[in-house]
Amino acid sequence: MEVVEVKKEIAKCARCGKCRSICPVFIETGDETRVARGRITLAEAIFQGEIFYSKELRDYIYSCKKCLRCQATCPSEVNFSLIIDALLEGIDKNMGIPLMARFILRYILPRRRLFDMVIRLISWGQRLVPGQRKGNLRHLPLFFMGKRWVPHLVQHTVLERFGQTKRLPNPKMRVGFFVGCLINYVYPNIAEALVDVLNKLNIEVVIPTSQVCCGIPARSLGDNTAARILAEKNRQVFEAEKLDAIVTACSTCLLTIKRDYLRLLGESWRPMTEKMYDISVFLEKFTQYQPEHIDTTITYHDPCHLKWGLNTTEEPRTIVSRCANLKEMEYPDRCCGGGGIFSIIYRDFSLKIGQHKIKSVEESGAQMVATSCPGCVLQIADLAASKDLHVETLHVIELLSRTLNHGPKSLPAEGELSKVGSQ
Ligand code: SF4
Ligand code: SF4
Known part of the structure; x- marks a missing residue:
């Protein structure tokens, strides 16, 4: 990655702090080193040779969910993903990653x-x-x-x-x-x-x-x-x-x-x-489909990478509303707290962030929650199970498949729900 390009992005940050109001990790921790502005300040200090890579710094960088909310809403249009990627690369080059992780990434993942x-x-x-x-x-x-x-x-x-x-x-x-x-x-x-x-x-x-x-x-x-x-x-x-x-x-x-x-x-x-x-x-974009509308209330959760990373919000909602009764939850684009390695290393943060999401799902009164990412399905199903909440979590395409199949006309019985997510 070009250092000049990264420094240009760092220089664009006006330190306005707007990212503090939307960063899911900062909202839970209140810690300036765990928000875009703080991490950009750390990146600047690294590039100027004022500080060095350390375990503490690694923790501040790894605890970023890379949800891109800050980037999508930043008034100065800072490309935060370039900065965080440069920091992650710097951690790997200067401190390395655990040998087992290296082995899995380089020798197991490429061999199907x-x-x-x-x-x-x-x-x-x-x-x-x-x-x-x-x-x-x-x-x-x-x-x-x-x-x-x-x-x-x-x-x-x-x-x-x-x-x-x-x-x-x-x-x-x-x-x-x-x-x-x-x-x-x-x-x-x-x-x-x-x-x-x-x-x-x-x-x-x-x-x-x-x-x-x-x-x-x-x-x-x-x-x-x-x-x-x-x-x-x-x-x-x-x-x-x-x-x-x-x-x-x-x-x-x-x-x-x-x-x-x-x-x-x-x-x-x-x-x-x-x-x-x-x-x-x-x-x-390319097809016309006619699902059978089912009399079930479904709420939709925006995956961060789809909304903030790819600006896609309307198409999945169109599918849901053609298949069933779409009911928006409060803050549908609030992060669910899931997300690969983050939800494993920072399990406690992940659950805290997720509590807001599952509360919104519950308060919507919907019988199902649909989303567009299997990572969000996993996290929301986990949160719902931990609260004993009888809401089925599914991917939008599963909903469409069921209704094109003239599938269930309403929420499956609880016995059926327990099969969700099984093979
Ligand atoms: S990253 Fe953007 S929103 Fe955050 S402090 Fe810098 S300019 Fe403001
Ligand atoms: S990418 Fe997400 S978690 Fe990381 S600083 Fe930006 S808003 Fe916070």
Whole structure:
């Protein structure tokens, strides 16, 4: 990353403090070193050689959720993601990251079969851990991910199950599907729904089996070498197919591939970014669909990376309101507190941030909460289960699949709800 470019962004910050009013981490901690303004001051001091990388500084940087709220609302238009990426890269170069993390990022994530085997092992370990909660959420083995509740990990991944493209006689379009790790290993039902909807609309879905992780865990730890290996692999896989578009149902994968791959792979990647769509944007732009409206009240949660990173808010709402009765919650764009590595390292912050979200969901009175990112599905389902709140959490594409299938006309019974999120 160009230091000149980063310094230019640092200089743009007027120190106005507006980011303090919207940063989810600052709102919970009140700590100036955990908000954009404070982190920019630290970055300036680093670049001027006034301070050095240390464990304390690393904590201030890692505790940024990279939700991009500050960047999207900053009156001085500071590109905060460039600054935080430079700091993360600096941490990796000056202090390194744990050897196990390095090994996973560089040697396991790029090897799909090896990664599948590791997940299978974790899945068996997960079944040995006692303490199942409602909604089929259960602990991952503690040594792997701390106190994180997730649904059962799959035994057969989406890539294994959908490796063969279902050929359509005269398809309207041929579309690639970037699956992403959470959907591949935790939420295959989201992939099933996406393929189902597109096939019903006469769109052929190609799911290349050698696609790998988008690289966000590597980006979050500043290991751009690992991120580049993964980006290059995905580039080869998708460029080898003749595709009219590429869709994904994960906002974080989409932002990583559209924005970060340009930084990692350069401008030659731009034509591919222009072909990439969030599934709801793709459906609204290229298709016409007629779901059967169900008499269920559903509220919608804006994933940070979709709203603040990609400025997409309307298309998922259009889908929800065509399928059911959309009822806005208070602050639908308030962060749910989820988010990969942040929600593992800073579990307490993550839960505190999430309490506001689940309160809004509860107060909306909705029977379901829909969203556009599997990471948010995971977090909101976890929060709901911890409060014993009977609200089904699902992805917008699952809702559409159910209603195009002429599926359930109202909220499933509680017995049915407990199956949500299971394989
Ligand atoms: S990052 Fe933007 S909002 Fe925050 S203090 Fe700087 S100029 Fe103000
Ligand atoms: S990206 Fe999000 S968590 Fe990080 S400083 Fe900005 S608002 Fe706060």
